[in-house]
Amino acid sequence: MSQAWLRQPERGSVGLLRFAAWLAHHAGRNATRLLLYPITVYYILTSPAGRGASRDYLARVLAEPPGWRQIFRHFFCFAQTILDRVLLLAGRTDGFELAVFDRDGLLERARRGQGCLLLGAHLGSFDMLRLLAVEQAGLKLKILMRPDHNQMITSLLAALNPAVAATLQPIAGPADMLRLRELLAAGYVVGLLADRATPEDRLVTVDFLGGQAALPATPIQLASRLGVPVFTCVGLYLGGRRYEAHFDLLAEQIVIPRSAAMDATRLWVERYAAQLARYLKLAPYNWFNFYLFWQA
Template identity: 35%
Template sequence: MHQRTPHWKSRPERSNRLALGVICWIALRLGRRVARLVLWPVAAYFLLFGGTSRRASLDYLSRALGRRARWRDAWQHIFSFSATILDRIYFLKDRFDLFDIEIEGEPLMQARWESGRGAMLFGAHLGSFEAIRALGRRIPDQRIALTMYEDNARKVNATLDAVNPANRPEIIPLGHVDTMLRVKDALDDGALVGLLADRSLGDEETRPITLLGETAQLPVGAFRIAAMMRQQVIFMAGLYLGGHRYRIRFVPIMDFGEVAREDRNRAIDAAMHAYAQALDECLRQAPMNWFNFFPYWPSDSR
């Protein structure tokens, strides 16, 4: 089944390098407290004039909160998104000292690193991926590679060049002839290969999963790659808890290295549902962290 909602890739990007440069200057010269004051009018602007995003926010929050969401809920949602973008600047500058960061599942990641095996980290457009880099402070020799589509890779590189070009992570662009070979080489080298598994490009196969008590469509591709490469899949999330607090979460999903070929399809289904369950728990515990500001659930699922 294919996703029937308007596709996220058709939504225009509202950011640009000039605006990012201004925000970086304020954040790094005047400090985080002053920079956060700027987020108030920014969040208010997008709440008032971002009609589609506001409606998607209210629809999602009504599911996550278990009640009809109000405008102040949507404002808090948008503000949280803006706050994680601001904090990205400090994470890219390695200013982890500004934050109180809790890591759930650290023994899992330590054991995986000690084994010398690579693993695939499946995230979502949830919270802050940059906060997850705090793991590198606990395991400094850990190699992390990110897979993303070329347009997104260019935007990420532009962001990093504006903030800290020396701190650019390894990025493997998707859709190239050698993409899978580069992913395999990184995994064989013991790297963590991260990707966001919650969005479809619109023309790939999806399967129904239950998220916040209702049916949504989750793309299959990432899980097939993990199964084909017989890799361990770990759910990852960097949840923003307000103020200067973050909670990083790692949850084991599936080790496809232990799955027989004839059981692969059942294992893919099980992994997709385990991923959805881990995502569901995050959304219920920290609902302001869901940053898919477009209709995610089919309109007839309500």
């Protein structure tokens, strides 16, 4: 089911994002937040697959079996981060509290002109990382994205914040890989979300939160070919207006020997997944893959 998200319409994020943008602009965060309650209920009721995925995930991370209350909280957390994303992109950053952890290693390498890869996930708020933790530090940043699936989000993003939209680097064909290599050589920090597989990705099945999940091997294999330092990063939403950004060095250089390529790849993907698991235990409602992620 690792590619199940591709079959789901973008409805969840785009519809909500567009509505939240309009509303936040006219009514502000507090009023909009009230509306997130009925919106969340609507999405839970009309998305049995998302509900099932939420329950499956929560059962892995919470101490108690999840009920409606936990599922609501999970969806609400997602809706809240989307609303905040819109506010951030519109430049309305006042009132947000962001605690940044372990960013120095990344900043130091970037200031030396060393290109780095940032592996994120659909976990918490990547925009919070992008806007506050990274851009405020003046890093040269590009975010890789697959344009085909994200076109609507991209156009909305461009309308809200052209500067942020300009950091997006579409990845569609083999020639874009050359561009990626050039960006890293020019000292860019390049981020990508490494938890969802597309049909073109190589997959590897790893232990993750007590189960088995198929994750894309491509990001790790790219990192090994590119030979740059690799960081994992998450922007956790902690309630209210509080966020936490964490950066962890995964490897100075990922080396995958040809003789044991799959084993070495699996090991690194598992380390990436272990980092995600670590943060999901701290902030369990931050997992935003609402499709069946684990193998039965």
